[in-house]
Amino acid sequence: MTAESPPLQELARLLPGRVETDAARRHCYAFDASHYSRRHPRAPLAVALPAAVEEVQALVRWAGRHRVALIPRGAGTGQASGAVPVGNAVVVDLSGMNAVRELNLADLQVVVEPGVIPEQLNQALAPEGFFFPPDPGSVKMCTIGGMVANNASGMRAVKYGTTKHYVLGLEVVLADGSVITTGGARSRVLKTVSGYDLTGLFTGSEGTLGIITAIRLRVVPLPAARGLVLATFSDLERAGRGVQAVFRAGLVPSALEIMDRSALRAVRAYRPELSVPETEAVLLVEMDGLPGAVEEALERAAAALREVADEVSFSQDPTECERLWGARRALRSASGRLAEGVGVVTAGEDIGVPISRVPEALGGIRRILRETGVLATVYGHVGDGNIHVALLADTRDEAEVSRAELAADRLHLLALELGGTTTAEHGVGISRAQYMEQEHGPALAVMRAIKRALDPGGIMNPGKMGL
Amino acid sequence: MDGRLPAMALKCAACGQCRPVCPSFGASGGWEHESPRGRVLLSGDLLAGKVAWTPGAVETLSRCLLCNSCVAECPSGVPVDDIILEARAKRARDLGLPAGKRALGRVLARPGLLALLARTGAVLAGVAGGGGNRIRWPPLRRAGTGGRLVPTPARQALSAQAAPRGTPTFVFYRGCLIEHVTTEAGLALVGLARLAGEEPAFLPGEVCCGLPVLAWGDIAGFRRLAARNIKLFGVTDLPVVTACATCTATLRKYYVKYPPPGLEAEARELAGRVQDAVEFLAARELPAGRGRLGRYTYHQPCHHHKGIERKVDGSALLSRLGGVDYVPPSDPAACCGFGGSFSVDHYAESRALAQSRLENLLATGASGVATACPGCLVHLRDAIAQGGHDFEAVHVLELMWRALRSG
Ligand SMILES: Cc1cc2nc3c(=O)[nH]c(=O)nc-3n(C[C@H](O)[C@H](O)[C@H](O)COP(=O)(O)OP(=O)(O)OC[C@H]3O[C@@H](n4cnc5c(N)ncnc54)[C@H](O)[C@@H]3O)c2cc1C
Ligand code: SF4
Ligand code: SF4
Numbered sequence: 001m002t003a004e005s006p007p008l009q010e011l012a013r014l015l016p017g018r019v020e021t022d023a024a025r026r027h028c029y030a031f032d033a034s035h036y037s038r039r040h041p042r043a044p045l046a047v048a049l050p051a052a053v054e055e056v057q058a059l060v061r062w063a064g065r066h067r068v069a070l071i072p073r074g075a076g077t078g079q080a081s082g083a084v085p086v087g088n089a090v091v092v093d094l095s096g097m098n099a100v101r102e103l104n105l106a107d108l109q110v111v112v113e114p115g116v117i118p119e120q121l122n123q124a125l126a127p128e129g130f131f132f133p134p135d136p137g138s139v140k141m142c143t144i145g146g147m148v149a150n151n152a153s154g155m156r157a158v159k160y161g162t163t164k165h166y167v168l169g170l171e172v173v174l175a176d177g178s179v180i181t182t183g184g185a186r187s188r189v190l191k192t193v194s195g196y197d198l199t200g201l202f203t204g205s206e207g208t209l210g211i212i213t214a215i216r217l218r219v220v221p222l223p224a225a226r227g228l229v230l231a232t233f234s235d236l237e238r239a240g241r242g243v244q245a246v247f248r249a250g251l252v253p254s255a256l257e258i259m260d261r262s263a264l265r266a267v268r269a270y271r272p273e274l275s276v277p278e279t280e281a282v283l284l285v286e287m288d289g290l291p292g293a294v295e296e297a298l299e300r301a302a303a304a305l306r307e308v309a310d311e312v313s314f315s316q317d318p319t320e321c322e323r324l325w326g327a328r329r330a331l332r333s334a335s336g337r338l339a340e341g342v343g344v345v346t347a348g349e350d351i352g353v354p355i356s357r358v359p360e361a362l363g364g365i366r367r368i369l370r371e372t373g374v375l376a377t378v379y380g381h382v383g384d385g386n387i388h389v390a391l392l393a394d395t396r397d398e399a400e401v402s403r404a405e406l407a408a409d410r411l412h413l414l415a416l417e418l419g420g421t422t423t424a425e426h427g428v429g430i431s432r433a434q435y436m437e438q439e440h441g442p443a444l445a446v447m448r449a450i451k452r453a454l455d456p457g458g459i460m461n462p463g464k465m466g467l
Numbered sequence: 468m469d470g471r472l473p474a475m476a477l478k479c480a481a482c483g484q485c486r487p488v489c490p491s492f493g494a495s496g497g498w499e500h501e502s503p504r505g506r507v508l509l510s511g512d513l514l515a516g517k518v519a520w521t522p523g524a525v526e527t528l529s530r531c532l533l534c535n536s537c538v539a540e541c542p543s544g545v546p547v548d549d550i551i552l553e554a555r556a557k558r559a560r561d562l563g564l565p566a567g568k569r570a571l572g573r574v575l576a577r578p579g580l581l582a583l584l585a586r587t588g589a590v591l592a593g594v595a596g597g598g599g600n601r602i603r604w605p606p607l608r609r610a611g612t613g614g615r616l617v618p619t620p621a622r623q624a625l626s627a628q629a630a631p632r633g634t635p636t637f638v639f640y641r642g643c644l645i646e647h648v649t650t651e652a653g654l655a656l657v658g659l660a661r662l663a664g665e666e667p668a669f670l671p672g673e674v675c676c677g678l679p680v681l682a683w684g685d686i687a688g689f690r691r692l693a694a695r696n697i698k699l700f701g702v703t704d705l706p707v708v709t710a711c712a713t714c715t716a717t718l719r720k721y722y723v724k725y726p727p728p729g730l731e732a733e734a735r736e737l738a739g740r741v742q743d744a745v746e747f748l749a750a751r752e753l754p755a756g757r758g759r760l761g762r763y764t765y766h767q768p769c770h771h772h773k774g775i776e777r778k779v780d781g782s783a784l785l786s787r788l789g790g791v792d793y794v795p796p797s798d799p800a801a802c803c804g805f806g807g808s809f810s811v812d813h814y815a816e817s818r819a820l821a822q823s824r825l826e827n828l829l830a831t832g833a834s835g836v837a838t839a840c841p842g843c844l845v846h847l848r849d850a851i852a853q854g855g856h857d858f859e860a861v862h863v864l865e866l867m868w869r870a871l872r873s874g
Contacts, residue, residue, distance in 0.1 A: 020498065022523025027512065028505035033481045049497060076499060077483040095497030115497065117487060141483045270542055330542035333480040337544055344480045344543075395477050 001045050001088065007066040008046055011090070014058045018049040018096075029091045030084060032076040035347040035404075036431045037084045038395065044071065044085040049096045053171065053179060053213040059092055060211065061177040063459045071461050072207035074114060074146030077138040079346045080429025082150065082206045086463030092211060094145050101214060105130060107188050109168060111216050114145020130219045133160035136425070137329040145212050150427040151204035155255040155286075155325070158383035160220075162425070164203045171214035172202055175455040183216065190218060201450070206427055207461035209454045223288035226254065227298045227316040228324065231309035232279040236260055236366060236378075239281035240359030242308045243382050246285055247355075249304035251297055255286035255325075256383025260362075262338060263331055263377035263390075270334035271327045279310070283382070284328065286321070328379070335377040335390040342375065342392040345401065347431060348408025351415035352424030355385045364414045365389055372407040374400075386424035428465045436466030472553045476511025479504065479545045485537035490802040491530045491809075494816040500527045503537035503547050510554035520561060528554055530813055532806025533682055535774030539800075548774060549724065555684030564685060568808075572688045575675035576695070581643065582624055615814055616849045618648055625653040626669040632661070635668030637706045637747070640696075642714040643675050644841035652841060652862035656710050656744050659868055663751040667708070670699055676717040679807050686725055694727035697737050707740050708747045710864055712768035712779070712840035713807075715743040720775055743771070744864055745781040745839050756790040758873030763866065764794050764833040766824070766847065768840035769802050781839040781863045790870040794831040801827060803838075805846035821850035828858075835859030837866045 001008060003021035012019040020026065023043070030041035045068065050056045063070045071091045073083035085091060098115035105128050112121060119140045122131050135154040136142060142152070148170065153162035168190065169183025182198040202209055233239040239258055246253060259267065260281050267276050276282070283305065287297040294316070302312045315321055327334070336343050353361040362378070365387065369376050380388040391407055393400040412422045412435055422428075422435045436444050444466065451467045454460075485503035486492055495501035500509065506528065512518040528551060537547045564572075574581050621628075625646045637660070645653040657667055677692035696718070700707050709715050718741045726734040765782040772778045785793040804810070804820025825847060828836045835858055838844055847860040 018496075020500070020523070022521050024509055024513070024518055024521040024524030025498070025500040025505075025527060027518050028500040028502075028509050031481050031504075031508055033483065038481065047499075075483050075486060076481075076504075093497060093499065095499075098497070120487075138482065138484075141486050270544075330484070333482040333484065333542035336478050336480055341474060343477045346480070396474070 003046075007062075007068070011046060011048065011062055014062060015048055015050060015055055018051070020047045020049075021045075029073070029093070032078045032081060032083045033346055034079050034081040034429065034431050035345045036081040039401070042085050044089050044091040047091045047093055049093045051096055053173065056092065056173045056211050056213055057177045057179060059090070060173055060175065060459075063090065064175065064177065064457055067457065067459070069459050069462050070211070072145070072149065072211045074143030074149070075117070075138070075141050077142040078146060078150060078427060078429060079349060080423065080427040080431040082427050082429035082461070082464055083146070084430075086430065094211075095143065097213065100124060103128070104188065105219070108190060108220070109188065109216055109218055111214055112144055113214055114143055114148075114212050116144050117141060118144055118147065125219055126222065129222050131222045132166060132217055132219050134163045134166065137332060139329065144215055144217070148203050148212055148215055149205065149207050150425070153381075153425045155257055155328070155381055157381060157425075158256050159252050159254045164200060166218045167199055167203050167215060168218050169216040170199055170202050170212050172210040172212055174210045175457060175460050179213070206429065206464055208451060208464055208467060209460060211460075223254070225291040225294045225316070226286060226288040226318065226321060227294045227314060228321045229285040229298055229301045229305060229312060229314045231283045231285070231305040232277050232311045233281040233283070233308070234279060234310050236281045236362050237359040238308055239283055240362045240382070242283045242305055243355055243358055245304045245308055246301055246383075249300050251287070251301055251304075253285045253301065253383060254288040255284065256381070257284040257328060258282070258379055258382040258387070259284070259328070259331070260378040262375070263335070263379040266331060266335045266338050266377050267327045269337035270330060271323070274323060274327055276327075283309070284324065331377065331379050332388065332390050335392060338375060338377065338392060341394045343395045345391040345393050345395065345404040345408070347391065347405060348411035349388050349390060350386070350423045350426040351389070351411055351420055352384070352386045353415055353418045353420035355383075357418045357420070358382055358385055358387070361387060361414065361418055361420070364418070365411065368407050368410045368414065372403050372410070374404050374407045376407075384424070385420065430464060433464065433466035472550055473511050473515045475546055476507050476514070476550055478543050479507045479511070480543050481508065482542070484542060485540050485547070488536040488540045490534060490536065490804055490820050491532060491816065494819055495530075501530060506531060507545060507547055507550050510550045513554050514557060520558065525558060525562070528558065530809070530816070532802060532804070532809045534769040534802040534806060536769060536800070536802060538774030539772070552681060552684065552686070555682070556686045557684070559684035564683065568683050568685070572680050572685055575643070575677070575680060576688070576692055578672060578674055581675070582647065615818070616852045618845055618848065620647050621650040625650040629654060629657045629667070629669070631666070631668070633666050635705065636665045637667055637708050638670055638700060638703060639667035640673060640700070640707050640709045640714060640718070641669070642709060642711045644845070645710050649841040649844055649862060652710050652864050655862065655864040655868035656708070659748055659753065659864060659871070662871065663748070663753055665751070668703075668705065672699055676714045678713055678717045678721065681721060681725065682807055689721070689725060690727040693722050693725070693734065694730055697722065697727065697730050697733050700737055700740075701733055704740070706742050706747070707737065708742050708744055710744040710839075710862070711842070712743065712770040713842055715741060715779065716770035716775055719777065743779045743839070745779050745784055748867070749783060754871060756788050756867070756870030758790045758870055760790045760866065760870055760873070762792045762794050762831075762833040764796050764828050764831040764836050765863070766796070766803060766828060766836050766838040766843055767799055768838060768843050771839060772800070779839070781837070784863055784867060785837055788867055788870045790873070791866065794833050796827050796831055798827050803843045803846050805842045807842065810846060817846070818850065818853070821846050822854065825850045825854065825856070829856065835861055837861050837863040839863050
């Protein structure tokens with residue numbers, strides 16, 4: 001199909017001025033933040049930038065008529081190739097649908113369009129004393145639609161849970177072009193057990209079941225205070241034991257993050273003014289709540305960590321804490337600063353393991369990196385067992401890239417061996433489709449049946465999730 | 468071409484963190500190809516020969532303002548500006564430069580011709596144009612609806628207005644706009660410097676800093692202009708002071724990154740000697756202002772703080788002024804949307820960006836905005852006049868000068 005073919009001309013008439021068929025511009029949509037898409041870039045036939053739910057419906061009907069796949073896309077910050085095309089496909093870029101439809105704080109909820117950026121929502125909520133807690137490292141640039149589609153989470157998941165814990169209802173355009181509202185057609189309640197949990201089904205469905213055009217989200221009061229404990233370790237596995245020490249002290253931290261030696265070096269290269277320590281590993285433990293309670297919790301966390309750590313320090317200065325978190329969030333991209341000529345190979349980056357096995361996982365990761373000879377930073381939301389590994393390679397060097405890919409595969413298998421998951425938050429997409437069978441067994445057949453029931457023509461983000 | 472550049476594009480982790488800060492992405496309504504990430508990945512593949520030129524690629528690359536908001540934001544340290552400049556250079560090589568750009572390049576290299584054209588108003592209006600937008604000349608006061616309002620050029624060039632007095636202690640590099648258009652800012656610097664016991668020298672024969680030429684991909688043309696200025700300022704070891712954020716950034720950063728062949732060391736030496744007027748005055752004693760000028764906010768030019776090593780903050784001068792109440796804007800880093808030839812080639816977007824910048828500045832409740840780049844100044848004045856606001860845009864130097872002389 002070319003720009004001149006009748007179906008694409010029809011498409012261009014559906015959304016005047018908001019369908020792109022220029023080859024170079026389509027090329028920009030061959031990528032998300034994954035390694036796979038950099039290695040195998042495939043441009044879509046066209047890109048559409050809808051502004052309203054009716055336009056999304058028209059797009060879906062058009063796709064059904066012409067048997068063209070649709071690839072929903074938010075900010076393209078996904079790391080699993082979820083938002084890039086497979087086969088004959090049109091990308092539906094939802095970045096332009098970015099209105100906050102309702103700020104209903106009396107009912108502790110908001111209704112947003114999928115293109116709203118979570119940080120921007122939080123900026124609107126902060127003066128009212130509320131926030132939307134899930135905070136992926138991409139909180140400044142991803143979309144809430146993408147977060148829902150991937151069930152994203154972040155540093156605060158250890159206390160506040162993942163995106164699904166905040167999704168009260170969804171407006172979804174289905175594969176036949178109809179629109180449904182999940183969680184009750186007109187509902188503004190905070191809980192319901194009426195009917196199947198369709199909200200839960202679409203949350204984390206990675207665009208394979210429908211296109212999300214509005215999201216009703218629960219928001220919660222902002223904590224009055226936050227504080228941070230920083231513990232340093234001269235041994236990586238010992239840092240893993242620090243995680244359990246915090247929980248045994250009876251604490252629920254609002255974030256519990258780990259950074260290894262290389263990750264610390266990358267942070268130093270990115271933000272030298274933060275003067276992060278040079279050591280094997282650090283744990284960052286955040287406590288939030290009422291000021292007095294935070295102070296006490298910080299002291300308890302520090303006491304617990306002193307048992308296993310080399311040094312423990314703390315801060316309650318909000319700007320200092322925010323700067324440290326800012327550097328931590330940017331760590332994935334900042335990892336590329338570790339050496340000249342290397343880039344991040346986003347693969348095998350998101351394993352999760354039971355927290356009792358975090359020390360073992362950290363040891364296993366080190367072994368894999370040593371054996372494959374791959375440079376990497378290791379960091380992550382270790383408080384819920386989620387460990388990120390940013391593999392680095394000179395991406396022009398085939399041998400280096402193959403070694404990184406081998407390391408990624410071994411990391412995934414390590415996670416499964418330890419009773420973990422190949423992806424704790426980033427999603428399956430294309431990058432991890434090959435592990436679905438192994439990770440889910442017969443449950444995968446049920447997922448496929450659901451997919452067939454809702455999308456018999458297979459036009460919704462095909463080729464993803466091993467469906 | 469610099470062989471490292473496709474490699475620099477590979478550094479891009481495709482994280483998308485640069486998307487929300489990019490003014491042209493914002494103005495586009497959300498197209499990935501109008502984002503820094505889109506431009507970097509596209510440029511990298513254009514440079515590597517993996518993607519062919521299309522009308523869309525040319526247009527997309529031309530929509531970058533080179534504001535460096537993305538460079539300041541990027542955690543991976545991707546030099547987005549260099550990558551885009553190299554892609555534009557490739558476009559110039561592969562497809563040629565538009566005739567208008569070639570002609571303007573020749574004008575900027577010849578101070579006499581530039582002066583003549585500035586007088587007749589042809590520079591911004593005609594030669595750079597061809598973008599189809601209506602520029603009316605000479606208006607700001609007279610032009611009515613729709614069209615862009617550009618300032619009347621000064622009747623006399625700055626260097627002709629300020630007679631030398633005694634032995635110079637610094638070289639005043641005026642650049643095109645300070646010399647021919649916003650000369651009041653230049654006169655203010657002369658006055659302020661003299662109060663601080665300094666005397667400017669105007670070296671005849673200086674040419675445009677070259678950024679416009681570099682920006683449209685004529686690297687050889689840029690190097691020729693740079694060579695003229697580097698050699699000219701090489702005759703002295705006095706500090707070279709500019710009153711334009713863009714000139715400061717160009718002389719310090721791009722002369723070193725794109726040095727004329729054989730003048731690499733001289734380019735570095737000059738870069739070390741260049742001072743922005745803001746820095747020059749911040750380091751000097753000045754009498755306290757007597758008059759009360761009211762509330763002013765400050766627009767930080769992108770070229771003063773994004774993607775450069777030595778950052779400059781002119782708002783510090785405002786706070787130092789006795790007679791001015793300084794109110795910071797809620798968004799201190801937003802771009803005004805000028806972007807040099809961007810504002811000529813894409814006036815509608817450029818103007819929309821200026822309007823949103825202006826709204827943020829108006830929200831401070833100040834009676835005016837000071838800034839330190841004549842480009843931002845001219846552009847904000849257009850937006851103010853178009854919107855009919857009772858609000859002033861003024862060069863921070865001029866405001867200081869006013870504060871010191873009034874009362
Ligand atoms: C630096 C960095 C840090 C990150 N940190 C984290 C982290 O800490 N935690 C985490 O969970 N993730 C993280 N991510 C991954 C990613 O940012 C999140 O998954 C994010 O929520 C994706 O949002 P997006 O808008 O970019 O979605 P995209 O990448 O555009 O799309 C992701 C998937 O969602 C689908 N989709 C998008 N919008 C819709 C819609 N409206 N309807 C239906 N389907 C849709 C797409 O088809 C695709 O399958 C990080 C990414 C980066 C680059
Ligand atoms: S330099 Fe400015 S306009 Fe150009 S891509 Fe970067 S942020 Fe966008
Ligand atoms: S240029 Fe930098 S900020 Fe932008 S996508 Fe690439 S790595 Fe991320």
